[in-house]
């Protein structure tokens with residue numbers, strides 16, 4: 366029997382145009398999306414689930430294979446139509462390969478586009494030749510914000526031991542780019558220690574003050590982890606996600622870690638604890654937001670913006 370799944374995360378390729386220092390994906394694997402196999406794996410998951418399902422596309426860099434992105438979205442939408450289901454799509458991308466025609470397609474399918482921007486320093490997310498990607502992404506965002514509604518755009522701010530001390534600076538830089546949705550991605554794999562954890566907790570305190578102040582001035586910022594906490598407080602259960610590899614196989618782990626040896630996986634435990642830390646701080650912040658004036662409007666808008674991958 367296939368268990369009901371509300372979210373399906375699909376890795377489309379191991380290929381990528383960046384070489385972020387912390388990335389666990391082996392770009393030389395040459396894995397590409399097998400669209401028929403992915404659709405064969407997706408169909409029973411969608412049939413078994415509830416009325417609404419989230420499908421998150423990622424990679425590597427999914428836009429390295431736009432044909433697969435557009436095919437999966439079109440085919441899954443047709444299937445959902447036949448099943449009488451509502452599908453919501455999101456895509457995690459570094460944004461650099463997006464063109465106007467892609468953005469128009471993604472907007473027409475109401476895809477939430479989640480763009481990785483960790484911070485402005487050149488060593489945050491680099492090209493193979495060592496150049497930082499922040500300025501190139503900032504330039505690309507002019508087109509992205511012109512073509513997509515802001516509520517469908519999310520910044521994926523990667524937080525790892527090497528940049529935890531710059532969390533506030535990076536968060537402010539992300540907001541300075543125009544994002545009003547931020548997904549704090551606690552990078553798993555690099556060695557988190559007490560010092561880095563403390564730096565993240567202090568930085569989250571600064572982000573908390575910004576969120577409370579922006580909510581009070583009716584120009585709110587939404588953190589995905591806070592949105593999830595609000596959804597849980599409202600009694601909306603978040604079902605676990607199924608992971609599909611580019612080959613269409615189910616994976617017990619997210620794609621970046623699917624190929625790691627068992628010994629390496631053990632080192633991910635510290636990263637998993639940071640996810641719990643973020644979620645605990647987010648639950649507290651959600652409670653604070655709910656106790657403030659304008660809480661109802663905030664919660665309604667948070668729910669409208671939904672949850673991504």
Ligand code: SF4
Pocket residue numbers: 381382383384385388389390424425426459481490
């Ligand atoms: S983290 Fe994402 S953008 Fe960076 S190298 Fe890995 S797949 Fe590419």
